[in-house]
Amino acid sequence: MPMATTIVTRSRTRETVLRLSAYLTIFVALVLTLFPVYWIAANSFKFDIDIFAVPPEWVPRNPTLKHYDEAFIQRPFLRYALNSFLVAVGTTTISVIFGTMAGYALARFSYPWQWRKQISFWILSTRMMPPIVSIIPLYLFFNYFDMLNTKSALIIAYTAFNLPFATWMMKSYFQDLPVELEEAAIVDGDTRWGAFLHVALPLARPGLAATAIFCLIISWNEFLLSLIITLTEQSQTLPIGIAGRVTQYSTYWGEISAAGFMACVPIVIFAFMVQKHLVRGLSLGAVKG
């Protein structure tokens, strides 16, 4: 809180206490945040017998890559990861291309009868739709067209949830760009489309990158739609593969820890790539970050 002026009236000890408690809180928050991530990583490097050790082995004493071999070489987790990747890239490509055009159209043009507001609101509201709600018709639809267990079906379903996001995110970016440069391009003889393509789009490059990374993350993490649409190894994604190794009778801890940790690694890298855009992305562009 900006309270620079009140500090004067405050005693120095109180300021020190505040500072120390803040640092202590940061420390505790960091431990609580990072411990679960560390724990899944640590367990992925333990032999089964050490995973079950009581008291728990805080640091793996006998580190091993056994579970990575099990998951990614002997079992099809590499296939699942590749499926996740392909679906994420497909979804992101479609969502970013169409979302950027729609976002631009909503940011720059006017429409009769307040359509701009109505359409923006409607697009946002489709984002609010719970996936479980659209799952039954999507399932019947893909079943009818014989598309169950295909990556295309996943891409179509994921696009329904990523496109509204990409549209709002890009709309927010274009609204922040000055319109004068595009006007100048048009005065110089460029077309309206040309002004978008040659002037606005290059300026929005950071926004495009952030939007793309967010779409990749959302698709990579998705579980429910994939659970319904895919049943075969050839089409299942990483989260489904992991969930499949948690059964009623036994849980393959080492294997799912290895696969789970590997599912987290690219996300953490992406998170650091978009750190500047985190706020805007996660609040649908409504809050400037």
Place this chain on the structure above:
Amino acid sequence: MLKSDKGTSAAPLRLGSGLERWAERHLRYLMLAPTVLILLALTIFPSIYMFYAAVHRISPNPDLPWEFIGIGNFARLLSDGQFQVALRNTAIFTIVAVTIEFLLGLGLAMLLDKYIRRLTFLKTVLMIPMMLPPIAVAITWKLIYEPQFGVLNEIMFRLGLPLQAWAGDVNLAMFSIIVADVWQWTPFIFLLMLAGLASLPVEPYEAAALDGASSWRQFWDLTIPFLKPVIAIALLLRVMDALRLFDLVFILTGGGPADRTKVLSLYIYQVAYRFADPGYAAAISLFVLFVTIVLSTWFMKRMRLAE
């Protein structure tokens, strides 16, 4: 907004064919069309189809025709004890989890804002949980809650407290789900609140301090009103997410024990795929959709988010 909206098509001389000129004139619609059409196909069509399914009895046997039963499936909702349990569980989860996340996130942001405003790296580290795949989060917490060799019971043991079954305990299962959700999503509220705090104007606080207003008064009379739009967005997005909770429950408890964590998404999933009754599942889905639309519309209209 371009002032020259209407004139743009006349200005350029390069426009060749009539088609190009037509495309240029209707650019605003052409750019919007793919998104609108895709979303229409992927949201409006399923909704209509679902309404159609909801008024039929659909046999698991695909050779049998759908039997029209009018509002029969909706009437079932009223007497379905499982549905009411799921509704109550979803309500409990949403209210408790979002409240804790909000209070914790806002509190942490208020306390830490001054100290970590410039520490982007540290902030990003604190944000990691919310980016992770919910399935990975779920198995991580499953490992922590494990009654025999889990970390949590080790801590309980060292503190001299009774060991618990956590996600497997009738009274603690919902609490366990909430803790995992709070772990994953408090950073989200924290992040949004930090962004809100960073954009607060300084002058009103200086004036308030000169008037001798306590920090408590400043918090209620200045900070909260200024943060209201950010708080609204944060709560809206969290509530919408909480209503669709699925992954954590699917892995951690499967809805049990004794249906204590059976939430609406999971119940719909079970009705549709385990009890093979898609007509009834469609009716429940429509109910969830209705609640979601009413809640989010009310919220967005009230907070004027759509502008």
